[in-house]
Amino acid sequence: MSAEAALVRLSEKYQVAAPRYTSYPTMPYWDTAYFNEQAWISSVRRSFLESGHESGISLYIHLPFCEELCTYCGCNTRITKNHRVEEPYIGALIREWRHYVDILGKAPIIREIHLGGGTPTFFSAKNLQTLICGLLEKATIYPDAAFSFEAHPANTSVEHLQTLFNMGFRRLSLGIQDFDQKVQQIINRRQSFEQVKAVTQNARQIGYTSINYDLIYGLPLQTLDGLDSTLKKVAELRPDRIAFYSYAHVPWLKPGQRKFTELDLPDPATKLKLYESGRSSLKSYGYLEVGMDNFALPGDELLKAATTGQLHRNFMGYTTHQCKLSIGLGVSAISDTGDAYAQNIKSVEEYLNITQEGKLPLMKGHLMTAEDVIIRRHILQIMCKGLTNWNHHTECSEAVFNGIDRLQPLADDGLIELSSVGLKVTANGESYLRNICMALDARLWAAQPTTSLFSMSI
Structure with missing residues (x-):
């Protein structure tokens, strides 16, 4: 069998619906029965006490507003051209944050801030400044803090x-997706x-030290030639990092994706070619692969974190910092204490009302079991380091042993090196991290989904 035929065989075998593993348990498998405020x-x-005040915490702020709906998008958004929504929402964010500061009992040290959305640059520069000042009023900044924000290239001004930058932001992520005009039109x-x-x-002239581009393969009407043209343009601008990830087609969750049909999407064989071609091109342009779906130029902090074993993964994706306590503010935002998760309510109106009442806007959560x-821990190790070990009693459980049995077929296919004490992902297995982690996902195997929950793995 030729190498190309073997690649196609593997992709067909492992092309299944799988979580992206920004958390474990994944959200559909949270046990909400024992969770309460x-x-x-x-x-x-x-979590705050155990991690030590000096280690710092991470903040994610969800800014949901967009002027137009991008039909590929799977995020929690509110579409409006009414910018009067900005100030009330910022007021609610600051109220929620002050509630958390009261819970912590002292002003925390902030090690990480990430503004996500939605479209953070929907907000005026003045209102974003009000937001950050309101957050920092009740906190101090870690010496080596990492502040980042997502932006739409079409509305990000020099003032933004x-x-x-004046507030401490040095990292910028631009949502590009594809430069092909046919693709841009169908995904709006x-x-x-x-x-x-x-x-x-402009960002480089001001002094930003890390610029990321988001690119997606598998979009409707996307072609190999079109993607190749996009990547050549990207290489010309040479961003420090690139997130190159699979389009997640989940129309049962995001009705906006019904603006096109499955017939508009690349078939599985073409999507695989898009992935392999794009991955090969990025490497030829000097980018090195980091974890899953991410690429960085030599010298970038994300790549440094990967080579030194400091790479971490959370609900925001890969990060160079590992904070035990991560607090999410805003509608649908997710928080992580290390032994529990919580997600905020998704309705803007309800969020505004609950924070006005001085309550936490919690919708659901999960309390971690020892298992x-x-x-x-194993899933994070696989996603961040490409290996994990279970040669100690604190790293084993019955569920892990069951997962080892499910890992054997992946070892037989050369995707991992499996031993009695752990596993290591092979070069061929780097494209199948989601499948490898899924073998260890005890909650998924204990309750196989009867409806569509996740996007396809490739």
Whole structure:
């Protein structure tokens, strides 16, 4: 069998619906029965005390507003052209944050801030400054803090860039997806190469030290030639990092994706070619692979973290910092204490009302079991380091042993090197991290889904 035929055979075998593993347990498998506000508050306080005040915490702020709906998008968004929504929402974010500061009992040290969305640059530069000042008023900044924000190239102004830079932001992530105009039209995401170039150059002139581009393969009407043209343009601008990930087609969750049909999507064989071609091109342009779906230039901090074993993964994706306590503010935002998760309500109106009442806007959560902690450790190791070990009693459980049995077929296919004490992902297995982690996902195997929950693995 030729190498190409073997690659196709593997992709067909492992092309299954699989979680992206930004957490374990994955959200559909959270056990909400034992979760309540008091249990969550206790977990937040315990995490803050155990991690040590000086180690710092991570903040994720969800800014859901967009002027237009990008039909590929799987995020929690609110579509509006009414910018009067900005100030009330920022007020609610600051109220929620102050509630958490009261829970912690002292002003925390912030090690990480990430503004996500939605479209953070929907907000005016002035209002973003009000938000960050409101957060930092009740906190201090870690000496080596990492502040980042997501931006739409079509509406990110020099004022946005300069204002956030003055507030300590040094990392910028631009949502590109694809430069092909046919693709941009069907997914309703339009930004020109010139706009992206201008934002990139302005950010570098101001002093931003890390610029990321988000690119997606598997989009409707996407072609190999079109993607190749996009990557050549990206290589010309040379961002420090690139997130190159699979389009997640989940129309049962995101009705906006019904603006096109499955017939508009590349078939599985073509999607595989898009992935392999894009991955090969990025490497030829000097980018090195980091974990799953990420690439970075030599010298980038994400790559340094990967080579030194400091790479971490959370609900925001890969990060160079590992904070035990991560607090999410805003609608649908997710928090992680290390032994519990919580997600906020998704309705903007309800969020505004609950924070006005001085309550935490919690929707649901999960309290980790001892087995959850063990499995999460293995999944994080695989996703961040490409290996894991279970040669100690604190790293084993019955669920892990069951997972080892499920890993054997992946070893037989050359995707991992499996031994009695652990596993190591092979070069061929780097494209199948989701499948490898899924073998250890005890909660998924204990309750196989009867409806669609996850996007396809490739």
